[in-house]
Amino acid sequence: MTETNEPRLMVGALIRDPYDRIFVQRRSASRRLFPGCWDVVGGAVEEGESLLDALHREVTEETGWQLRQVLARVMHEEWTANGRRHVESDYVVEVDGDLSSPQLERDKHTEFAWVTAEEVSMLDENARRGGSNFIKDAVVAAHAWLADEAGKRRTAV
Template sequence: MSGPVVVGALIRDGRDRVFVQRRSESRSLFPGCWDIVGGAVEPGETLIEALRREILEETGWRLRRTLTCLGRREWEAEGVVHSEVDFVVDVIGDLDAPRLERDKHSCFAWLSPRDIAILDEDARRTGSDFIRNVVADAHRWLRETSSG
């Protein structure tokens, strides 16, 4: 039996930095780790509808457009394999003031390619470089697109 399908939003700003938020220490899954916006696709939702909902719930911003799909990858947590589809997106809203779900996320950051090392500690602690890799993939796509 396949596990849940999840969407992830690599939200970029005008300087091609990528938005990440730190999971609260009280979270059962990956407490205190950096994460991207996203979550499970609910029954009856398309991937884009789920993406739109998750962005609004987790930041208060509205999806403006999807720039690209980075593809589908799998990750495992607590014995459940999740299938995640990640998108690089633009949003509408005050990018300096996301409306974080404070019980779920404690802070946020905008990462340039030089800043990705901030994610290395989580990779060492959890044994997973999933978030680091997806943020790096988003930056790679943004760099290739802007230079092309």
């Protein structure tokens, strides 16, 4: 493998349901990065792939759902893990499929939850497990965007 100083491009899908909850899934204890932590759907952008293509692929691979619509990019951050820089773009998205029954990659994710704006403190657990507040910050950003959009719809009526 060739060493590179180029950051690894990452995407995250902050999947919303009709109740404006955001989908999270727990990484399995055997994962090298952030074992046992809550995560959003997403991953690395493969060579030759656009960010949107990566979002489509990751949503399908990790849940079995199909990406229907990208609503907004709510985060664009850099982070480091195992000495490698990552640049991640996280998007609020809507999907098609049975939202009550995601097809988790069981070797990678062990459970899932739908998180309301009032429940984001459950994601504090990540920092206690050696992770960070990155996922919580992304979910909070998604909820803030959703609340702002709901406010715009109310004032437009």
